Amino acid sequence: MVIADRYVLDDLPLGQGGMGAVYGGHDEHLDRKVAVKFLRVPIEHDAELEQRFIREARILARLEHPGAPVLYDFGAHDQRLFQVMQFIDGVTVADVVSEHGPLPVQWAAGIAAQACAVLAAAHALSICHRDLKPNNLMLCPDGDVKVLDFGLAVLREAGAAPFTRIGQILGTPAYMAPEQIQRGVASPRSDLYALGCVLHETLTGRPVFAGPTEYAVLDAHVNQPPPRLDGVPPGLAALVTGLLAKRPEDRPEDAVSVYGLLEPYAVDLPALPGFLTPPSVACPGRMYARMVGRVLGGGRRLT
Incomplete structure (x- = not known):
């Protein structure tokens, strides 16, 4: 055609x-x-x-x-x-986890850090993604990560009309923040909750919450604490716990601060045998730090 x-x-x-x-x-x-x-x-x-x-x-x-x-x-x-x-040449992070199981800490942190750079740019434009998940993160052969599918993204500008039918919840249950489930509202910190779900899944090889029905998964996001992360550096485990806080105000302030907390773990990335170049936040993270820094305006840099 x-x-x-x-x-x-x-x-x-x-x-x-x-x-x-x-x-x-x-x-x-x-x-x-x-x-x-x-x-x-x-x-x-x-x-x-x-x-x-x-x-x-x-x-x-x-x-x-x-x-x-x-x-x-x-x-x-x-x-x-x-x-x-x-056209994005690569594989989804969901496929990487499906093939390799839990990823090395450096890989998980590198993927999440690059996603943070995109979220920082989106949030600076009053755009919330609202459906961040491993299937919407593409890992390219050169190690770059692309954030895909802004189909559920919402502009937080005054007068922006929501496109939600009565009784309809937009998003993917396994990655939805409690406030999205309970009130149908999304903010930049809702995207950070979803990022916490992604980070937890890349570190463990399984979703934060699972259940026999979508309702069971949604209920767990609202009412159950996330499972402990074992075998993960304490600082990174604490970051994931903070990202998965039930109340938005208890999560990190913004994607820029989360990037800074992730960067120290995204160094000396090992290769996955027969697979892609590691997700690079190299030198350490200079290229992506500059991207995030430009979003802030005023010349602030994270390098």
Whole structure:
């Protein structure tokens, strides 16, 4: 299939989710590989989904960061909205954990630190991701981490209308903060809670909470303390516990401070046999520290 007279799509999707399917493709005008995300249903069938899809495109256009995919184009084809994005070559952190089990402390900290850099940039633009999870973190062959799928992201600006149906909880139960579950609200500290879930899972090889039903998982996030982390440096274990605090005000202040706490653990990263380059926050973390530092304005640096 060819859309917009320039994008030639592969026959089979790379992946599918609640909002749509993502295809690999080729931009014939600029001779480059791209990823094309299609809205699942025709425009006239679901106005709310259409608005959310358009909002995601606008969010991606605002978020200019090396750790987030670049949005190239946006339009409609046969009554279906599409986004054309930078093609990310790599594997999800979920696949890495599935293949290797618990990751070395340095890997887990490096992945989380790079995710923090993207969250810091997003939060500075009043954008909350709201669905951070291992499936939305892509580890590239050079060790870079990309934060994907801002489809549930919400702008915290005054007057920004929520796109939530009555009785509907948006997000993934295994990574949702208590306030998202109880009140349907999200803040930057909600993303930090999800980051704590990701960090716990990369360190242990299993989700923080599991259960026979989604309700059981949601209830555990609201009412149960997280399990202890054994065999992890005490400072890192304390950070994970802080990120998983039930009350937002008891979690770390922001993604920048979490980055600083993670950086000392993301050094001397070992290789996973036959796998990717380790997620680099090298030198130590200078490149990503500069990215986060620029978000703050005023020239503050973390190196």
